[in-house]
Amino acid sequence: MPQIAFLECSRCHHHLPADTPQTLCPLCAGSLYVRYDMDALRRSAQREDPAARAVASSTSLGMWRYASVLPDVTPVTLGEGWTPMLQSKRYPGLFIKEEGANPTGTFKARGLSLAVTMAKHYGLKHLAVPSAGNAAGALAAYAAAADIAAHIYMPQDVPFANYLEGVVYGADVHMVDGLISDCARLVGEQIKSQREANTPAEETWFDISTLKEPFRVEGKKTMGYELVEQLQWTYPDAVFYPTGGGVGLIGMWKAFEEMEAIGWIAPGSKRPKMYALQASGCAPVARAFDEGKPASEFFQNAATFAAGLRVPKPYGDSIILDIVRASGGKALAVDDETILASILDYAKNEGIFLSPEGAAATAAYDQLLATGELTPTDRVVLFNTGAGLKYTDMTAEAMHLRRPGSLPKSLPVGGIITPQ
Amino acid sequence: MPQIAFLECSRCHHHLPADTPQTLCPLCAGSLYVRYDMDALRRSAQREDPAARAVASSTSLGMWRYASVLPDVTPVTLGEGWTPMLQSKRYPGLFIKEEGANPTGTFKARGLSLAVTMAKHYGLKHLAVPSAGNAAGALAAYAAAADIAAHIYMPQDVPFANYLEGVVYGADVHMVDGLISDCARLVGEQIKSQREANTPAEETWFDISTLKEPFRVEGKKTMGYELVEQLQWTYPDAVFYPTGGGVGLIGMWKAFEEMEAIGWIAPGSKRPKMYALQASGCAPVARAFDEGKPASEFFQNAATFAAGLRVPKPYGDSIILDIVRASGGKALAVDDETILASILDYAKNEGIFLSPEGAAATAAYDQLLATGELTPTDRVVLFNTGAGLKYTDMTAEAMHLRRPGSLPKSLPVGGIITPQ
Numbered sequence: 001m002p003q004i005a006f007l008e009c010s011r012c013h014h015h016l017p018a019d020t021p022q023t024l025c026p027l028c029a030g031s032l033y034v035r036y037d038m039d040a041l042r043r044s045a046q047r048e049d050p051a052a053r054a055v056a057s058s059t060s061l062g063m064w065r066y067a068s069v070l071p072d073v074t075p076v077t078l079g080e081g082w083t084p085m086l087q088s089k090r091y092p093g094l095f096i097k098e099e100g101a102n103p104t105g106t107f108k109a110r111g112l113s114l115a116v117t118m119a120k121h122y123g124l125k126h127l128a129v130p131s132a133g134n135a136a137g138a139l140a141a142y143a144a145a146a147d148i149a150a151h152i153y154m155p156q157d158v159p160f161a162n163y164l165e166g167v168v169y170g171a172d173v174h175m176v177d178g179l180i181s182d183c184a185r186l187v188g189e190q191i192k193s194q195r196e197a198n199t200p201a202e203e204t205w206f207d208i209s210t211l212k213e214p215f216r217v218e219g220k221k222t223m224g225y226e227l228v229e230q231l232q233w234t235y236p237d238a239v240f241y242p243t244g245g246g247v248g249l250i251g252m253w254k255a256f257e258e259m260e261a262i263g264w265i266a267p268g269s270k271r272p273k274m275y276a277l278q279a280s281g282c283a284p285v286a287r288a289f290d291e292g293k294p295a296s297e298f299f300q301n302a303a304t305f306a307a308g309l310r311v312p313k314p315y316g317d318s319i320i321l322d323i324v325r326a327s328g329g330k331a332l333a334v335d336d337e338t339i340l341a342s343i344l345d346y347a348k349n350e351g352i353f354l355s356p357e358g359a360a361a362t363a364a365y366d367q368l369l370a371t372g373e374l375t376p377t378d379r380v381v382l383f384n385t386g387a388g389l390k391y392t393d394m395t396a397e398a399m400h401l402r403r404p405g406s407l408p409k410s411l412p413v414g415g416i417i418t419p420q
Numbered sequence: 421m422p423q424i425a426f427l428e429c430s431r432c433h434h435h436l437p438a439d440t441p442q443t444l445c446p447l448c449a450g451s452l453y454v455r456y457d458m459d460a461l462r463r464s465a466q467r468e469d470p471a472a473r474a475v476a477s478s479t480s481l482g483m484w485r486y487a488s489v490l491p492d493v494t495p496v497t498l499g500e501g502w503t504p505m506l507q508s509k510r511y512p513g514l515f516i517k518e519e520g521a522n523p524t525g526t527f528k529a530r531g532l533s534l535a536v537t538m539a540k541h542y543g544l545k546h547l548a549v550p551s552a553g554n555a556a557g558a559l560a561a562y563a564a565a566a567d568i569a570a571h572i573y574m575p576q577d578v579p580f581a582n583y584l585e586g587v588v589y590g591a592d593v594h595m596v597d598g599l600i601s602d603c604a605r606l607v608g609e610q611i612k613s614q615r616e617a618n619t620p621a622e623e624t625w626f627d628i629s630t631l632k633e634p635f636r637v638e639g640k641k642t643m644g645y646e647l648v649e650q651l652q653w654t655y656p657d658a659v660f661y662p663t664g665g666g667v668g669l670i671g672m673w674k675a676f677e678e679m680e681a682i683g684w685i686a687p688g689s690k691r692p693k694m695y696a697l698q699a700s701g702c703a704p705v706a707r708a709f710d711e712g713k714p715a716s717e718f719f720q721n722a723a724t725f726a727a728g729l730r731v732p733k734p735y736g737d738s739i740i741l742d743i744v745r746a747s748g749g750k751a752l753a754v755d756d757e758t759i760l761a762s763i764l765d766y767a768k769n770e771g772i773f774l775s776p777e778g779a780a781a782t783a784a785y786d787q788l789l790a791t792g793e794l795t796p797t798d799r800v801v802l803f804n805t806g807a808g809l810k811y812t813d814m815t816a817e818a819m820h821l822r823r824p825g826s827l828p829k830s831l832p833v834g835g836i837i838t839p840q
Contacts, residue, residue: 393812
């Protein structure tokens with residue numbers, strides 16, 4: 001595993017050391033990237049047969065198969081990564097990357113596995129996060145595994161599973177009558193007041209918000225390595241990514257840069273077009289893309305049952321827009337009705353139960369097939385960022401589906417109740 | 421992939437051909453096992469580096485890495501198997517096999533992937549299953565992937581996720597005011613009446629109940645191969661298995677037999693002690709074990725929030741008891757309160773959110789540590805048969821936890837609600 005050479009600001013390219021915890025660039029508040037000595041990495045990184053090492057290990061390696069391009073630390077792992085890539089039954093070029101197979105049921109596990117690993121390495125004792133729901137659950141799980149306190153803030157109307165997992169993992173759970181942006185403000189205020197009160201360092205919370213520290217994006221970059229490896233070290237034509245905070249998309253782009261620099265991708269390979277998919281009820285990136293703007297504006301009255309997409313202004317919006325444009329991709333939004341229809345379509349016809357976020361991507365894919373912008377043989381990797389089952393209450397609500405068990409207890413044993 | 425030599429009755433050892441769909445032994449109603457030409461298998465089976473093939477494939481192979489010991493057919497796959505094996509943070513010998521990472525969130529995916537694969541191979545058009553909940557969801561998913569109709573019968577008080585997934589995947593869902601035993605009776609009656617009405621073969625349902633056809637157990641045997649491979653081709657000292665129908669335990673034992681015959685396990689290796697874990701509210705196998713009986717009796721008034729353990733009389737009870745006794749293991753039951761406490765313990769201290777069934781196993785493990793029957797360094801593989809998140813409603817109910825979102829809407833944005 002490589003040493004970190006330095007942290008680099010994504011905006012002003014200022015360098016910072018990684019020997020103490022860092023948040024944002026002190027000069028311009030830009031997000032920080034982890035950088036390695038690329039010459040050393042080129043010599044040491046092992047693309048060949050990391051899978052064989054999974055067998056030699058007592059646990060399956062998951063995303064840590066890419067240890068040779070991750071910081072040199074002892075992982076806090078719950079088995080994240082190396083998720084299935086499922087070829088569509090109907091569209092030969094479509095591959096659904098099933099991130100619901102991760103611990104806590106979403107891709108958030110990758111970023112928080114690495115970020116909590118680094119927090120433990122730095123000796124941090126209190127981690128705080130504002131979340132649309134799934135990052136909160138993942139932080140709670142990894143913090144529990146690392147014996148670190150987790151302070152989680154999320155909207156009170158997240159999927160109930162997010163609330164339950166926070167409580168079950170023993171986190172300090174705060175349900176907020178507001179959105180992730182309100183949660184972020186509350187975390188910031190809390191940390192500010194701790195500093196003003198001269199709270200001892202070991203009791204002060206560390207803000208592990210996405211893109212406000214460098215390691216969540218670094219963990220999520222493994223999705224980029226993985227999709228390329230699962231396509232036999234080639235790029236697909238396009239990547240479809242449901243975009244709330246958009247950090248997975250940013251992380252994958254970083255992975256592509258690194259793989260090209262290391263030599264794991266054939267020279268001259270064309271990077272995939274990156275599609276950022278949102279819900280019409282909260283589409284700041286899609287709107288900015290349409291309007292040709294370099295950054296998004298705060299999306300008022302955000303509302304969609306795709307809970308993970310309720311991010312009114314992602315911190316990395318300008319990075320996302322840059323990547324989408326540079327790649328020749330698009331940012332698109334679809335409405336909740338279309339998302340729900342796509343959940344049912346892919347469940348009935350492919351056997352895959354998508355999250356609402358994942359179904360925003362499939363719905364957009366289907367639209368682009370219909371317009372002819374894509375063909376069914378174009379190689380597309382589409383991310384289902386979470387398990388459909390994690391949204392049981394939200395999806396059932398959207399379907400107006402009620403538990404049949406509320407029927408009279410007096411029914412005789414063996415009485416059958418068929419829905420509809 | 422090997423040809424099936426014949427199907428063999430587990431009771432009377434009668435042989436049947438596998439070229440048409442089979443259910444039970446026509447002579448004695450015993451469950452059927454798939455048998456291969458073991459000499460041919462010894463020559464062809466590839467233990468070496470199946471992982472490298474996963475890399476060469478466009479999808480990750482999952483349980484199909486063991487294709488060389490599975491029937492020679494084209495898989496209906498959703499990415500099942502090759503689940504994480506998580507070493508405990510507290511007990512160095514304890515490895516938790518996280519089956520919640522499977523499609524539909526449980527180990528049931530393995531058996532139904534293979535059984536639906538074979539059903540498609542045979543050209544069957546209608547599959548029916550009685551289920552405690554999770555098999556219904558898995559059948560619905562794989563049948564959708566295979567374009568086969570699924571008819572599922574489950575108790576109306578299963579976890580809501582089981583109901584939702586049945587509906588979403590487009591299955592014919594029947595919620596029964598009763599237990600899995602009532603569901604089995606209803607499926608049997610339905611098929612009987614179809615036969616009596618001379619329903620055309622392609623419209624007649626095929627009963628894909630566990631142990632009433634040979635391929636679900638054959639798919640579940642991959643858990644045995646996998647745990648041994650993940651322990652570098654050695655046996656652990658013990659296997660802890662939550663036992664509802666108990667088919668996973670039966671399948672693993674078959675895998676151990678095969679691996680010894682093929683030569684993948686060193687000669688003279690001692691097989692693990694097999695522990696069958698149940699809930700006190702439905703403990704037919706544990707009771708029969710205690711009483712020294714060869715088979716279980718129907719467990720009256722079965723009730724436990726470990727929904728998958730509500731099987732009042734498993735069809736394979738005598739096989740399970742034989743295996744448990746032959747291995748030097750035990751069948752044990754723990755009560756719901758202890759199961760819930762174990763869920764919270766492992767979540768807070770290990771970062772692993774167990775299903776109630778999995779927590780029956782951890783609770784029993786902890787009890788045997790306390791009595792000194794086990795030590796923390798004994799190598800134990802313990803199965804978490806399902807994702808804790810799939811039981812969100814049941815576990816929350818057991819914890820008396822309610823959604824905080826029911827608080828007044830008039831709270832100002834940014835108002836914080838902290839549970840308790």
